[in-house]
Amino acid sequence: MKDAQPNAIFLKDYQAPNYWIEKTDLVFDLHEDHAMVSASLSIRLNDDVEGLPDLVLSGIDLELKSISIDGHPLSDADYTELRDQLCVKVERQPFCLEITNRIKPRENTSLEGLYLSNGMFCTQCEAEGFRKITYYLDRPDVMSVFTTTIIADKHRYPILLSNGNDVARGEAGQGRHWVKWEDPFKKPSYLFALVAGDLQLKEDLFTTMSGRDISLRIYTEAYNIDKCDHAMRSLKKSMKWDEDVYGREYDLDLFMIVAVDHFNMGAMENKGLNIFNSSCVLTSPKTATDSCYQRVEGVVGHEYFHNWSGNRVTCRDWFQLSLKEGFTVFRDSEFSADMNSRGVKRIQDVSMLRTAQFDEDSGPMAHAVRPESFIEIANFYTLTIYEKGAEVVRMIHSILGDDLFRKGSDLYFERHDGQAVTCEDFVRAMEDASGKDLTQFRLWYSQAGTPVLDVSDAFDEAAGEYTLTIKQSCPPTPGQHVKKPFHIPVRIGLLDNEGLPVTLNAQGSDEVTLDIRRSEETYTFTGLSAKPLPSLLRGFSAPVRLNYPYSTTDLIFLMQHDTDSFNRWDATQRLAMAEINSVIEALGNHQHPTINPALISAWGEVLADQSLDQAVKAEMLNLPSEASIAEQRQSINPDLIHRARKQVKRAIAKTHQMAFLALWKKLSVKKPYKPEATDIAERALKNTCLGYLVTLDNLQYLELASDQYRQSGNMTDQLAGLVAVVNAERHEQALIDTLLDDFLATYRGDANVMDQWFSVQANSPTLGTLAHVLSLMEHEQFDASSPNKVRALVGAFTRNMVQFHKTDGSGYQFLAELVIEFDRKNPQLAARLIQPLTRWKKYEENYQAPMKKALTSIKALPDLSTDVFEVVTKSLSTH
Incomplete structure (x- = not known):
C-alpha cells in the first residue's frame, strides 16, 4: 500500500473544484524511450469559492521539467511537488498555467495513461489515467475544450490521432512530423485519447438524418484490416438506430475507432476517437464465432451511444458512474435485441445477471448502483454499475412506457447537454417529462442487494376470485443491514387450464404490470371459472429473486404454453435446477441418484416442438451453468456441482440421443457463413445437440465432433467441435492433441483466436490441470503483458x-501468487483476477480454509496497490 491504510472516498463529501479549466492545449513530443508533454491550461476560479486557494493538481509518475504562469517561470517557493500532487500558489485569476513534464510510456505496464501496445502509442484515461500524462484536475466534473498536437517519427508513426477534427499538419524536421487536433466540445480529461502508430484504415461514410456526411474510419495493423467490415456495418447500424429510437445525431464530421491488443477493458468511448480492445473489433468467419460477431456489434453500439449518454452529458463524479454506463448498457441491449433475436438477447442478459451480478450483490464487494464510498474507483467498474444499472433504467422504461421514456430522454439530453450531472438529474428528467412520481424508485440507486419476492396465491371458486400476495424483502449487505421497500414493476400473466391467456382488465389485456411498493401487496382478479397458473415476472421485469411454489407439473405447463419466451426458458431452468440440486444432495449423502423422468420427458418435448424459435429452443435445451448453480446454493461444493450437472445432462442425452442426432444432421447443411439471426440460431441449436451427444461414451459421437472440427467452414462450428472433443466423455488424448496442434498451427498468427485455444484447455475438467496451465504460461503464444491472454488462460482456469x-488449495495459491505478481505491473488486472476468491465464505468448509489462506497471503504483502488492497480487505472482513 502507498499508505498504511488507504482512505475511503465518500459521496457525501463531494465538493465542486476550486478552479475550472476552460481550455486545454496539449503538445506531445513522442520518442522511443520517453514522451515530453507540454500542457497550457486556461484556468479560472469557481465563482462559488472565496479568496484564491492553492491550485491542487493530480499527477502520477511525472517528471516535472518546467512550470510557469502567464509565461513567467515559477520559483521553488511558488509550488510544491507532493506524492501524486502538484500544489501551485495562485495570486491572480484567470491565468494560464504552463507545465512541461516527461513520462515513460514504454515502462507503463498499468495500461493507464499513455502506454505502448505492440509498438503503438495509445491512451486509456478512464477513470483516472490522465494524471499519468500530465498534472491536471483529473475529475469528471472539470470539462474543458481540448487541442492536441502530436509530434513523432514519421516512419514509425505515420498515423497520429486525437479527439475531434484534424485541423493542421506539417513536417517537424529530422524525419519527424506533427498533426494538430481540435475538439470543439467540452469534455472531462477521462475522455481524452491519443494514438500514434503504423496503421491502416477502413473508411466509409454515413449520412445523418439532417443530411450531413460523416467520415467513418477504423484503424488497425495492416494484417488485420480485412477483419473490420462487420465492425463498420455495426457502427452504421448504431448511428441509424440512435437517430430512429432516440433522435440523436452524431455531432462531429469524423468518427474513428482504433483496435489495440493490450487493453484492460473492452473499449473506451473517447470523444470522436474510440479505442477498442482488438477482440471487440476484428471478425471474419474463419476466425470469429457467432458470439464474437454479436459482441462486436454490441460493443461498437455501446461506445457509439456514449457520444450522448456519457460524452455530451457526463457524470459529475465517479459515484455517478452508472449514470452513463447503466443507461448506455440499456441502450446497447435494446439495439442488439432489435438487430437479432429479442427473446434470446433477454435470456442471455438475464442469465449473466443472475449468475454473476446476483453473486456480486450477495458478496463482500456488494454495493449500490450509486455507491456511497470507494477506495479505488477502478474496482467499481462492476456488473452492479453496468448490468444492474441497465436493469434500473429498464424498470423506468417499463413504468413510463415507450413514449414517455423517449420524452424523458429528450428532456435529459436537452437540459444537461455539455454538463456533468448525477443519477438524480436523470431520474428527475424522467419525472418532469412524464408526470410520474419516482421518489420511492430512487432506492434502487442507493440500496445494495438483490430484493426477494415471495409470492403466494389463493382461489375462491365460489366468487371466481384469484388472489396474488407478493411480499418483498432484501437481505443485509455490507454497511446496509436494514432496507426500505423498493418500487418493483412486476409483469404478470395468467394461464387457464388449457394454457390460454386470461383477460386481466377491462381493456382486454392478458398481461399487466403490478407496481409493488410496500412490504406486502395483494391483488385480486375476478371472473375466473378455475384457478389459473401465474406467469410471473415476465421478461424479467425487475432484477429480483422470485419464489413461488411451482410444482414440476406447473413448470412443464409453462414450458409448453407460456407466451412469454423468457418465462418459457425460465421454467426449463427452474425445472433443471431443482433436479440438479436433488442430485447434489444425493451425491453428498453417498447415495445413487435417480433422474426424474418428468425432466427427461420435458426435454424431449422441447426437442420435438416445431413451433419454437430455434434460438429460443437452443437456450431452453441448455442446462444451467455450473456458475449459475453455485450462485443459487447456500453452500458450494464445486465437485458435487460438476458431477450432478454432468449426470443430469448425460441422462437427457441417453434418452434422446436419436433425436439429438437427427436434429444435428438436419442442421449440418453446408452453406456460406452469415452472422445473421436465423443462421446463428441454427448453429447454436446444432452445437447444443453436439454438446449432449458427446456426454455419452460412444466413439460415433466423438468422430462426429472431430469431423465437424475438420470440415466446418466457420469458427463457430470448428470451435464447437474442438470443445466437444476436448470435453467428451470418451477421452481420447491422442485425438485431443492432434486437434489442438492443428488449431495452433492454423491460427498461431491470430492473437484473438489463440485466446480461444488457451481457454478451451484451461476450462476443461480433464485437461485443465494446474500443471497444464503452468505449462501453457510458458508457451511461446502466451504473453503475460496482455490482459486478453491472462483472462483467456488464467480467467478460464478459475472458472474450472x-x-x-482442488481441496489441496493449489489452484488458490497459484492465483494468489499471480495476483501478487501482477499487482506490481497492472493493479486493475490483479484486482479482477482475485474475484473468484472473494466468495470464500459461501463454500463448504474444506474449501474455505485454503481460499482464506490465499487471500491472507496477498493481504500480508507490503505496498499493495489500493486496487487489490480494497478487494482483499473487504473479502476478509468479518462484517
Missing part, C-alpha cells in the same frame, strides 16, 4: 469447477 477448486 474441477481443477481450480
Whole structure:
C-alpha cells in the first residue's frame, strides 16, 4: 500500500473544484524511450469559492521539467511537488498555467495513461489515467475544450490521432512530423485519447438524418484490416438506430475507432476517437464465432451511444458512474435485441445477471448502483454499475412506457447537454417529462442487494376470485443491514387450464404490470371459472429473486404454453435446477441418484416442438451453468456441482440421443457463413445437440465432433467441435492433441483466436490441470503483458469447477501468487483476477480454509496497490 491504510472516498463529501479549466492545449513530443508533454491550461476560479486557494493538481509518475504562469517561470517557493500532487500558489485569476513534464510510456505496464501496445502509442484515461500524462484536475466534473498536437517519427508513426477534427499538419524536421487536433466540445480529461502508430484504415461514410456526411474510419495493423467490415456495418447500424429510437445525431464530421491488443477493458468511448480492445473489433468467419460477431456489434453500439449518454452529458463524479454506463448498457441491449433475436438477447442478459451480478450483490464487494464510498474507483467498474444499472433504467422504461421514456430522454439530453450531472438529474428528467412520481424508485440507486419476492396465491371458486400476495424483502449487505421497500414493476400473466391467456382488465389485456411498493401487496382478479397458473415476472421485469411454489407439473405447463419466451426458458431452468440440486444432495449423502423422468420427458418435448424459435429452443435445451448453480446454493461444493450437472445432462442425452442426432444432421447443411439471426440460431441449436451427444461414451459421437472440427467452414462450428472433443466423455488424448496442434498451427498468427485455444484447455475438467496451465504460461503464444491472454488462460482456469477448486488449495495459491505478481505491473488486472476468491465464505468448509489462506497471503504483502488492497480487505472482513 502507498499508505498504511488507504482512505475511503465518500459521496457525501463531494465538493465542486476550486478552479475550472476552460481550455486545454496539449503538445506531445513522442520518442522511443520517453514522451515530453507540454500542457497550457486556461484556468479560472469557481465563482462559488472565496479568496484564491492553492491550485491542487493530480499527477502520477511525472517528471516535472518546467512550470510557469502567464509565461513567467515559477520559483521553488511558488509550488510544491507532493506524492501524486502538484500544489501551485495562485495570486491572480484567470491565468494560464504552463507545465512541461516527461513520462515513460514504454515502462507503463498499468495500461493507464499513455502506454505502448505492440509498438503503438495509445491512451486509456478512464477513470483516472490522465494524471499519468500530465498534472491536471483529473475529475469528471472539470470539462474543458481540448487541442492536441502530436509530434513523432514519421516512419514509425505515420498515423497520429486525437479527439475531434484534424485541423493542421506539417513536417517537424529530422524525419519527424506533427498533426494538430481540435475538439470543439467540452469534455472531462477521462475522455481524452491519443494514438500514434503504423496503421491502416477502413473508411466509409454515413449520412445523418439532417443530411450531413460523416467520415467513418477504423484503424488497425495492416494484417488485420480485412477483419473490420462487420465492425463498420455495426457502427452504421448504431448511428441509424440512435437517430430512429432516440433522435440523436452524431455531432462531429469524423468518427474513428482504433483496435489495440493490450487493453484492460473492452473499449473506451473517447470523444470522436474510440479505442477498442482488438477482440471487440476484428471478425471474419474463419476466425470469429457467432458470439464474437454479436459482441462486436454490441460493443461498437455501446461506445457509439456514449457520444450522448456519457460524452455530451457526463457524470459529475465517479459515484455517478452508472449514470452513463447503466443507461448506455440499456441502450446497447435494446439495439442488439432489435438487430437479432429479442427473446434470446433477454435470456442471455438475464442469465449473466443472475449468475454473476446476483453473486456480486450477495458478496463482500456488494454495493449500490450509486455507491456511497470507494477506495479505488477502478474496482467499481462492476456488473452492479453496468448490468444492474441497465436493469434500473429498464424498470423506468417499463413504468413510463415507450413514449414517455423517449420524452424523458429528450428532456435529459436537452437540459444537461455539455454538463456533468448525477443519477438524480436523470431520474428527475424522467419525472418532469412524464408526470410520474419516482421518489420511492430512487432506492434502487442507493440500496445494495438483490430484493426477494415471495409470492403466494389463493382461489375462491365460489366468487371466481384469484388472489396474488407478493411480499418483498432484501437481505443485509455490507454497511446496509436494514432496507426500505423498493418500487418493483412486476409483469404478470395468467394461464387457464388449457394454457390460454386470461383477460386481466377491462381493456382486454392478458398481461399487466403490478407496481409493488410496500412490504406486502395483494391483488385480486375476478371472473375466473378455475384457478389459473401465474406467469410471473415476465421478461424479467425487475432484477429480483422470485419464489413461488411451482410444482414440476406447473413448470412443464409453462414450458409448453407460456407466451412469454423468457418465462418459457425460465421454467426449463427452474425445472433443471431443482433436479440438479436433488442430485447434489444425493451425491453428498453417498447415495445413487435417480433422474426424474418428468425432466427427461420435458426435454424431449422441447426437442420435438416445431413451433419454437430455434434460438429460443437452443437456450431452453441448455442446462444451467455450473456458475449459475453455485450462485443459487447456500453452500458450494464445486465437485458435487460438476458431477450432478454432468449426470443430469448425460441422462437427457441417453434418452434422446436419436433425436439429438437427427436434429444435428438436419442442421449440418453446408452453406456460406452469415452472422445473421436465423443462421446463428441454427448453429447454436446444432452445437447444443453436439454438446449432449458427446456426454455419452460412444466413439460415433466423438468422430462426429472431430469431423465437424475438420470440415466446418466457420469458427463457430470448428470451435464447437474442438470443445466437444476436448470435453467428451470418451477421452481420447491422442485425438485431443492432434486437434489442438492443428488449431495452433492454423491460427498461431491470430492473437484473438489463440485466446480461444488457451481457454478451451484451461476450462476443461480433464485437461485443465494446474500443471497444464503452468505449462501453457510458458508457451511461446502466451504473453503475460496482455490482459486478453491472462483472462483467456488464467480467467478460464478459475472458472474450472474441477481443477481450480482442488481441496489441496493449489489452484488458490497459484492465483494468489499471480495476483501478487501482477499487482506490481497492472493493479486493475490483479484486482479482477482475485474475484473468484472473494466468495470464500459461501463454500463448504474444506474449501474455505485454503481460499482464506490465499487471500491472507496477498493481504500480508507490503505496498499493495489500493486496487487489490480494497478487494482483499473487504473479502476478509468479518462484517
